Amino acid sequence: MIRKLGLLLLLVLIVIQFFHPDKNESSVISVNDITNVAVVPDDVQSILKTSCYDCHSNSTVYPWYYAIQPVAWWLNNHVVEGKEHLNFSEFGTYTPKNARHKLDEVKEVLDKNEMPLKSYTVIHGNAKLTAEQKALLTDWSQQTAAAVKN
Ligand code: HEC
Numbered sequence: 001m002i003r004k005l006g007l008l009l010l011l012v013l014i015v016i017q018f019f020h021p022d023k024n025e026s027s028v029i030s031v032n033d034i035t036n037v038a039v040v041p042d043d044v045q046s047i048l049k050t051s052c053y054d055c056h057s058n059s060t061v062y063p064w065y066y067a068i069q070p071v072a073w074w075l076n077n078h079v080v081e082g083k084e085h086l087n088f089s090e091f092g093t094y095t096p097k098n099a100r101h102k103l104d105e106v107k108e109v110l111d112k113n114e115m116p117l118k119s120y121t122v123i124h125g126n127a128k129l130t131a132e133q134k135a136l137l138t139d140w141s142q143q144t145a146a147a148v149k150n
Pocket residue numbers: 048051052053054055056077078079081082085086102105106109115116117120
């Protein structure tokens with residue numbers, strides 16, 4: 001019985017290797033990219049790229065283990081959900097009210113240490129934010145929110 005279950009599990013693991021979600025890899029920078037609709041200083045941009053863009057933009061840099069299922073489903077889920085909540089590549093599509101709200105949420109998640117996700121920084125150590133980086137990103141989010149025109 002146990003052996004049969006083991007074989008079945010192995011079979012399932014083999015079969016799911018053939019099903020991969022589409023990658024989130026856009027090669028163009030959208031006109032609605034945050035850099036086209038707001039002031040994003042280089043140091044802020046670099047933090048966003050390293051710590052947030054894998055889940056909050058149209059271009060994810062995938063780790064090698066994305067090749068293994070069901071890991072790909074799990075990672076893809078973060079990207080899809082992350083982008084649903086906030087997509088810096090499509091920031092220009094948000095209404096002024098929504099844009100301000102998203103930027104306020106950026107401050108909120110940083111204050112609460114909710115982002116980047118813990119499961120992500122365990123592997124992407126360089127995505128962990130230092131106190132200075134957090135302050136920089138928080139200040140930027142508030143300045144940018146204040147600059148959003150109606
Ligand atoms: C590994 C993927 C991942 C990374 C990296 C990541 N996020 Fe997220 N983020 C998510 C997911 C998934 C959600 C939606 C579910 C949740 O709130 O946990 C989310 C939600 C959010 C939200 C919306 C919160 C709300 O209340 O709706 C904000 C704002 C946010 N992230 C900001 C950031 C910022 C800023 C960074 C970089 C410093 C970042 N995230 C890095 C995956 C990620």
